[in-house]
Amino acid sequence: MSRWKYFLQRLVLTVPILLLAMSIVFLIVRAGPLDPARAIVGMGNPAGYHDVAVDLGIERAVRVDGEVRYVDVPLWQQYVDFMAGLLTLDLGQSWVIYPETSVYEVIALRAPRTLWLGFWSVLIALFVGIPLGFYAGLNPNTWGDYTASFGGIVWRAMPNFWLAVILVAVLSNSQQLFGFSWQQLVVPTNVVTAPNLGFLTDPGMFLSDPGRAFNQLLGATKQILPAAIVLGSSSMGNEMRIGRTAVLETINSNYVETARAKGVSARSIVWKHVFRNALIPLIPIITAEAFLLIGGSVIVEYIFAINGLGQLFFTAATKGDLPLVGSLAFIFILLTLSLNVLQDFLYTIIDPRVGYEEN
Amino acid sequence: MTGTEHAVHRSLRTRIRENQRPAAVWVAVLLALVALEAGALVDLAVVLVQGMVKAWPFGNPGMAGIESAKAAAEAIPTLLSRETIPNQGWRTSANGPWTNTFLGLEPMVAWLLRFALTYAYVGVLIGWFLYGYRLYREHYRQADWTPTDDVVRRFRSHSWGKFGFVVVVVFVVMAVFAPTLSPALAEENIENPYSYEMQYFDEETGSVETVFVGQANSQSTSQGAGDDNIGLWQYDDFGRFHPFGTMPNGKDLFTFMMYGARVSLFIGLLSMGIMGAFATVFAMTTAYYKGLVDLAVVIVGDSVMSIPQLLLLILAMAVFNGHWLEGIYNGGLLIALVFGLSGWPGLWRAVRGPAFQVSTEEWVDAARSFGQRPSATMRKHMLPYVVGYLLVYASMTLGGVIIGTAALSFLGIGIDAPTPEWGRAVSLGQPFIATQSWHIAMIPGLLVVAVVTAFNALGDGIRDAIDPQSEGGESETTAAAAGGGGG
Numbered sequence: 104m105s106r107w108k109y110f111l112q113r114l115v116l117t118v119p120i121l122l123l124a125m126s127i128v129f130l131i132v133r134a135g136p137l138d139p140a141r142a143i144v145g146m147g148n149p150a151g152y153h154d155v156a157v158d159l160g161i162e163r164a165v166r167v168d169g170e171v172r173y174v175d176v177p178l179w180q181q182y183v184d185f186m187a188g189l190l191t192l193d194l195g196q197s198w199v200i201y202p203e204t205s206v207y208e209v210i211a212l213r214a215p216r217t218l219w220l221g222f223w224s225v226l227i228a229l230f231v232g233i234p235l236g237f238y239a240g241l242n243p244n245t246w247g248d249y250t251a252s253f254g255g256i257v258w259r260a261m262p263n264f265w266l267a268v269i270l271v272a273v274l275s276n277s278q279q280l281f282g283f284s285w286q287q288l289v290v291p292t293n294v295v296t297a298p299n300l301g302f303l304t305d306p307g308m309f310l311s312d313p314g315r316a317f318n319q320l321l322g323a324t325k326q327i328l329p330a331a332i333v334l335g336s337s338s339m340g341n342e343m344r345i346g347r348t349a350v351l352e353t354i355n356s357n358y359v360e361t362a363r364a365k366g367v368s369a370r371s372i373v374w375k376h377v378f379r380n381a382l383i384p385l386i387p388i389i390t391a392e393a394f395l396l397i398g399g400s401v402i403v404e405y406i407f408a409i410n411g412l413g414q415l416f417f418t419a420a421t422k423g424d425l426p427l428v429g430s431l432a433f434i435f436i437l438l439t440l441s442l443n444v445l446q447d448f449l450y451t452i453i454d455p456r457v458g459y460e461e462n
Numbered sequence: 463m464t465g466t467e468h469a470v471h472r473s474l475r476t477r478i479r480e481n482q483r484p485a486a487v488w489v490a491v492l493l494a495l496v497a498l499e500a501g502a503l504v505d506l507a508v509v510l511v512q513g514m515v516k517a518w519p520f521g522n523p524g525m526a527g528i529e530s531a532k533a534a535a536e537a538i539p540t541l542l543s544r545e546t547i548p549n550q551g552w553r554t555s556a557n558g559p560w561t562n563t564f565l566g567l568e569p570m571v572a573w574l575l576r577f578a579l580t581y582a583y584v585g586v587l588i589g590w591f592l593y594g595y596r597l598y599r600e601h602y603r604q605a606d607w608t609p610t611d612d613v614v615r616r617f618r619s620h621s622w623g624k625f626g627f628v629v630v631v632v633f634v635v636m637a638v639f640a641p642t643l644s645p646a647l648a649e650e651n652i653e654n655p656y657s658y659e660m661q662y663f664d665e666e667t668g669s670v671e672t673v674f675v676g677q678a679n680s681q682s683t684s685q686g687a688g689d690d691n692i693g694l695w696q697y698d699d700f701g702r703f704h705p706f707g708t709m710p711n712g713k714d715l716f717t718f719m720m721y722g723a724r725v726s727l728f729i730g731l732l733s734m735g736i737m738g739a740f741a742t743v744f745a746m747t748t749a750y751y752k753g754l755v756d757l758a759v760v761i762v763g764d765s766v767m768s769i770p771q772l773l774l775l776i777l778a779m780a781v782f783n784g785h786w787l788e789g790i791y792n793g794g795l796l797i798a799l800v801f802g803l804s805g806w807p808g809l810w811r812a813v814r815g816p817a818f819q820v821s822t823e824e825w826v827d828a829a830r831s832f833g834q835r836p837s838a839t840m841r842k843h844m845l846p847y848v849v850g851y852l853l854v855y856a857s858m859t860l861g862g863v864i865i866g867t868a869a870l871s872f873l874g875i876g877i878d879a880p881t882p883e884w885g886r887a888v889s890l891g892q893p894f895i896a897t898q899s900w901h902i903a904m905i906p907g908l909l910v911v912a913v914v915t916a917f918n919a920l921g922d923g924i925r926d927a928i929d930p931q932s933e934g935g936e937s938e939t940t941a942a943a944a945g946g947g948g949g
Contacts, residue, residue: 123765272895
């Protein structure tokens with residue numbers, strides 16, 4: 104099974120990649136021009152500085168002649184500690200944003216909002232981008248195709264931050280612009296605030312108080328939709344373009360021609376032959392989308408005031424909470440790498456061509 | 463022309479020496495054309511050097527020399543300059559004639575004339591280069607036909623690609639000729655408005671008054687409510703014309719956009735240079751040696767790619783805050799470096815396929831067995847095949863870099879104020895989008911969309927020109943283009 108061997112190879116490769124990526128983060132966080140301990144305590148607090156530095160493993164307290172002296176820990180020692188800490192999943196604590204709180208607690212607090220946002224943006228991109236692309240591919244060179252294709256190209260070129268800013272302005276003034284208020288639509292919500300995800304952390308609510316729970320679910324969905332559309336925008340454009348090309352390619356392939364000659368119904372051709380094969384080139388786009396979400400969430404969460412992981416990373420970096428930044432980066436890298444593995448796995452299952460090159 | 467096959471190969475230089483007239487005429491006209499705008503080009507070069515030296519931590523060697531070079535550049539007579547066609551004048555009486563503008567024209571007309579002439583000049587220049595290529599084909603090229611002819615022909619009939627090319631040229635001209643195209647100088651209007659004075663006709667006192675540019679700015683703000691708005695294509699109370707209106711602080715948005723284009727293009731090109739260099743070297747070596755070398759680059763590239771680019775940028779900007787490296791070009795160099803060092807794996811992956819393909823060709827094998835040095839084989843027999851693809855993906859990635867830079871400036875950690883950057887205009891205009899001052903945030907965004915779309919279109923055009931059968935390569939293209947899409 105050379106296909107599985109290929110997958111196994113990719114899986115093994117993940118280990119050095121993870122180590123190297125973490126080393127890059129270490130270099131920036133620890134060997135960069137910003138002293139992490141200094142960033143935490145600020146200027147002019149020498150006593151506090153040493154405490155933090157010792158805690159972070161940058162300095163070591165040594166007792167000389169009954170007097171405490173602080174000695175720098177060599178960089179390689181710091182590196183070993185840093186890597187060992189992360190690889191044993193000891194993520195340390197936050198210092199500035201949530202002082203004295205373990206990174207796990209911080210992530211547990213923030214992650215649900217980002218996941219909720221990511222879930223919806225993947226969903227929207229998939230359910231809008233792919234059907235539009237397939238439609239354009241099945242009706243090539245019609246006005247519908249041109250509109251969809253051109254729309255996809257422009258949509259993809261729109262900066263997330265700009266789209267988000269415009270969307271916030273439009274929704275906030277929907278009363279004047281469209282004659283109905285977005286805030287009051289279905290469930291009253293604000294345009295920019297984090298959604299209330301109480302129903303996620305306490306699913307029992309659906310049984311004990313279904314009315315409130317469903318209301319919350321509705322409100323949270325409505326609140327996340329604009330942000331999710333922005334975050335999914337570039338992927339939506341990508342999926343559309345790739346979907347269109349893929350459909351065009353399969354529809355002109357020999358086996359579709361044969362099926363048509365045999366008298367297979369048009370509907371069956373589209374669903375059984377074209378659709379399934381056209382999905383293959385979309386796999387990397389869908390996994391790449393999840394990758395884009397991690398970076399894009401910073402911007403979108405910043406503008407829509409959703410205090411999730413992206414915003415946490417941004418404030419942690421700008422406020423000098425470098426230990427938290429390092430741990431978050433580790434999480435993000437883990438996430439990306441598992442997505443890559445997932446992608447290879449899907450390829451191995453779906454695409455029979457994988458692994459053939461090697462022989 | 464069957465004789466050419468048997469002709470002895472002669473260098474281009476001998477061919478030109480044998481038939482000097484067309485080349486001489488072409489070069490003479492080109493020199494004349496460049497001389498017309500030499501001042502603007504020297505000025506741009508001086509500005510670039512100045513930005514480099516300004517933040518140098520080890521003393522400021524030759525800062526005085528640069529200042530004098532700048533003065534000298536400004537002294538070079540330039541046809542299409544603010545001095546030849548001035549647009550900043552004032553009325554001498556109510557509704558009276560304008561003084562200090564070109565031929566006494568209205569500031570709007572004077573500026574429009576300068577703007578149009580600059581683009582006309584660039585159009586002529588490009589036309590001259592195309593004419594030069596034709597001359598070369600007619601008089602100096604030995605072969606009647608080369609594959610490049612087909613590439614050029616295909617590109618010429620690719621209207622989407624040509625659209626991209628035109629918009630990209632418009633954008634590059636904005637960056638290169640920013641001081642000429644703007645209604646005001648960035649130095650006077652945006653960076654140090656309280657160091658410069660201007661004159662205007664005051665209706666209340668009925669005389670010509672002198673005021674600091676900064677004071678005039680503070681009375682020409684665009685802040686949505688009430689009378690506080692100078693919108694598109696409007697004059698302010700000081701007789702200044704604002705094609706794109708003013709910003710919330712009264713600075714001219716058009717000037718801001720032109721100089722912002724300079725910053726975006728600089729970062730884009732520099733990061734693309736770094737990415738391109740890495741991608742080329744790695745593509746060549748991995749395709750030539752394969753095996754372990756390839757594996758090593760895969761691992762390094764994948765680990766760089768596993769850190770989301772925008773997060774890396776944010777982290778770098780935070781860590782290098784206040785460092786001297788961050789001072790060069792107001793943070794532009796640092797942004798370009800991070801983009802370059804984190805973006806090459808995408809570019810390399812995109813050209814890895816074509817590089818591997820060419821490495822299996824017989825001529826590469828022949829060169830190898832012939833005993834040619836590997837570096838020469840890569841340069842002469844492999845690189846020419848890959849360069850086109852490199853151009854395609856570089857063009858598409860550049861859009862991502864522009865978006866990423868704007869996103870950082872929007873977040874307030876990119877290019878330091880007051881240096882113009884498009885993203886900052888969006889962030890400044892954000893509170894006023896739903897008011898009459900909508901232009902502040904809308905126009906920069908629309909320009910980004912146009913420029914990024916154009917770079918993508920140009921990339922599409924080049925790809926279809928060099929490789930007409932290459933529909934399938936699209937997935938990699940988008941992966942490359944999506945690099946900066948996190949913004």
